[in-house]
Amino acid sequence: MSDKPVGEMSFEEAMAALEKVVGDLERGDVPLEQSIKLYERGAELKKRCEEKLKEAEEKVAAITLDGDGNPVGTKPVEGQ
Amino acid sequence: MSDLIEDDAKGDNAPEFSVTELSGAIKRVIEGEFGHVRLRGEIGRVARPRSGHLYLDLKDDRSVIAGVIWKGVAARLTTQPEEGMEVIATGRITTFGGQSKYQIVIEDIQPAGQGALMAMLEKRKKKLAAEGLFEDAHKRELPFLPDVIGVVTSPSGAVIRDILHRLRERFPRKVLIWPVAVQGAACAPEVVRAIRGFNALTPGGAVPRPDVLIVARGGGSIEDLWGFNEEEVARAAFASEIPLISAVGHETDTTLIDFVSDRRAPTPSAAAEIAVPVRMDLLAWVDGQSSRLVRALTGLVSQRGQRLRDLSRAMPRAERLLDGPRQRLDTWADRLPAALVRSVQLRRVRLSDSAGGLRPGLLRRAVQSDARRLRDTAARMNLHALRADLRRRNTDLDKISRRFHAAAQRQAEDWRKRLDATERLRETLGYEATLARGYVVVWGDGQVQTRKASAEKASMLELQFADGRMRIGGRAPARKAKRSDDTPPEQGSLL
Numbered sequence: 001m002s003d004k005p006v007g008e009m010s011f012e013e014a015m016a017a018l019e020k021v022v023g024d025l026e027r028g029d030v031p032l033e034q035s036i037k038l039y040e041r042g043a044e045l046k047k048r049c050e051e052k053l054k055e056a057e058e059k060v061a062a063i064t065l066d067g068d069g070n071p072v073g074t075k076p077v078e079g080q
Numbered sequence: 081m082s083d084l085i086e087d088d089a090k091g092d093n094a095p096e097f098s099v100t101e102l103s104g105a106i107k108r109v110i111e112g113e114f115g116h117v118r119l120r121g122e123i124g125r126v127a128r129p130r131s132g133h134l135y136l137d138l139k140d141d142r143s144v145i146a147g148v149i150w151k152g153v154a155a156r157l158t159t160q161p162e163e164g165m166e167v168i169a170t171g172r173i174t175t176f177g178g179q180s181k182y183q184i185v186i187e188d189i190q191p192a193g194q195g196a197l198m199a200m201l202e203k204r205k206k207k208l209a210a211e212g213l214f215e216d217a218h219k220r221e222l223p224f225l226p227d228v229i230g231v232v233t234s235p236s237g238a239v240i241r242d243i244l245h246r247l248r249e250r251f252p253r254k255v256l257i258w259p260v261a262v263q264g265a266a267c268a269p270e271v272v273r274a275i276r277g278f279n280a281l282t283p284g285g286a287v288p289r290p291d292v293l294i295v296a297r298g299g300g301s302i303e304d305l306w307g308f309n310e311e312e313v314a315r316a317a318f319a320s321e322i323p324l325i326s327a328v329g330h331e332t333d334t335t336l337i338d339f340v341s342d343r344r345a346p347t348p349s350a351a352a353e354i355a356v357p358v359r360m361d362l363l364a365w366v367d368g369q370s371s372r373l374v375r376a377l378t379g380l381v382s383q384r385g386q387r388l389r390d391l392s393r394a395m396p397r398a399e400r401l402l403d404g405p406r407q408r409l410d411t412w413a414d415r416l417p418a419a420l421v422r423s424v425q426l427r428r429v430r431l432s433d434s435a436g437g438l439r440p441g442l443l444r445r446a447v448q449s450d451a452r453r454l455r456d457t458a459a460r461m462n463l464h465a466l467r468a469d470l471r472r473r474n475t476d477l478d479k480i481s482r483r484f485h486a487a488a489q490r491q492a493e494d495w496r497k498r499l500d501a502t503e504r505l506r507e508t509l510g511y512e513a514t515l516a517r518g519y520v521v522v523w524g525d526g527q528v529q530t531r532k533a534s535a536e537k538a539s540m541l542e543l544q545f546a547d548g549r550m551r552i553g554g555r556a557p558a559r560k561a562k563r564s565d566d567t568p569p570e571q572g573s574l575l
Contacts, residue, residue: 010223010224010225011224011225011362012223012224012225015224015362015365015366018366018369018373019369021373022369022372022373022376025372025373025376025377025380026372026376028376028379028380028383030380032380032381032384035377035380036377038377039373039374039376039377042369042370042373043370043373046366046369046370046373049362049366049369050363050366052225053359053362053363053366055227056251056252056253056359057252057253057254058247058248058252058253058254058255059254059255060244060254060255060257061254061255061256061257062235062256062257062258062259063256063257063258063259063277063287065259069270069273070277071258071277071287073286073287074256074287077235077257
């Protein structure tokens with residue numbers, strides 16, 4: 001298990017960690033005490049994954065450029 | 081008719097030009113005739129003086145025409161002329177009266193056909209490959225799920241629409257579009273600026289920095305896509321710290337940027353697919369993991385519960401556990417008093433067996449027997465008998481010694497008589513007795529001399545009489561002396 005707090009994990013990290021937890025638990029050779037901890041961690045990781053998946057927000061913006069082609073900001077792009 | 085004959089006067093009638101007039105006339109004719117030409121040829125020598133104008137030669141296998149590109153035009157060219165390049169130059173022919181020369185003033189220059197462009201592209205590819213820009217070691221891993229996607233493309237048109245559409249389908253994300261011209265002279269510098277511009281954004285700034293870039297353009301002719309074959313674009317893509325997906329043209333079009341990008345997508349839609357995973361798949365995956373998690377834990381607990389039950393079933397009841405030992409205890413407890421009694425009895429029997437013979441009479445008998453044996457022996461130990469024995473042995477010794485004495489005396493006398501008789505016999509038989517009757521024994525040199533010859537040779541003679549010996553002279557000493565006289569001469573000869 002990595003020491004990184006679950007809340008700071010990227011989706012990919014949380015995914016890999018969750019996969020490992022499930023694998024460990026399914027192997028069935030962990031002590032009962034630890035298996036409950038594993039389960040709790042798995043639930044936490046699952047929550048993190050779902051959170052990241054919920055952030056499926058579409059927001060399209062175009063960079064606005066000045067006369068010399070330097071970016072000055074963004075403007076929303078609609079109707080694409 | 082006469083006009084026909086006066087041929088020699090013809091020249092006289094022709095108007096005379098000054099050099100400038102003729103030069104001007106030629107200029108008018110040529111510039112009027114060749115005011116707009118497309119000239120195909122190979123670029124020869126190219127000169128770029130400080131002025132910014134560009135001078136070059138266009139040639140084929142037989143002729144050469146000088147060309148010039150004015151400064152303003154040169155800066156706008158999409159294709160920079162290089163020596164050896166096969167081009168089609170568009171422009172007009174002008175003359176330069178001061179030097180009796182003509183040249184083409186080039187307005188635009190294009191590589192002559194795809195062959196020339198491809199050759200140029202190959203040359204660039206080789207160059208960048210030699211620098212190691214295409215190596216896999218430089219390819220960056222794309223993020224699994226980028227938060228922000230930067231798209232460098234035209235803000236209008238099918239390409240951005242396709243990308244956004246595909247992204248929305250798969251996993252809606254934040255998208256930043258950096259609008260650029262995707263063809264023409266402005267294309268390459270704008271794309272370069274866009275790639276650099278995205279990289280220059282600071283993470284967490286007002287404008288979010290993308291996690292992945294897509295450089296996209298729809299299909300087109302090789303000339304249309306040419307901007308993405310420019311070296312500066314390839315170098316900017318290579319230098320990008322943000323992983324970059326290139327999607328230029330159709331699947332069959334391969335541009336220079338495709339070789340240096342971290343991933344090449346065959347189409348803009350494919351670039352969107354590469355950029356993000358499918359959200360529904362991931363949700364399903366998470367659900368799957370979650371249910372596996374629950375199943376695994378439940379399984380684990382129930383498996384353990386089952387084992388606990390199995391074990392507890394296999395465990396015997398406490399009473400049953402004690403039955404055996406209790407029975408054994410009973411048995412042994414029953415046997416204990418009897419065993420004790422029997423043990424004592426056994427010992428008693430052994431004691432009485434041993435103690436039975438142990439009576440005073442037995443001891444007394446043994447003592448009496450020993451005393452009797454002592455008395456018998458002591459009785460036989462009698463001094464009187466010993467003395468009688470001693471006396472008898474003394475008498476025996478006296479008798480024997482007397483008999484020995486008598487026998488010894490007889491023997492000694494007997495031997496003396498026999499000795500005397502023998503002596504007498506000897507005296508009568510010996511020569512010495514005859515000496516008394518007047519015989520003499522002659523000795524010479526210790527030997528009895530019985531012959532004259534031997535007596536003469538003896539050194540000394542002795543006569544033995546009955547009462548002693550007498551020495552008489554002999555020749556012996558003389559002979560000895562004579563022998564010593566004889567010897568020296570023999571020895572003298574030695575000296």
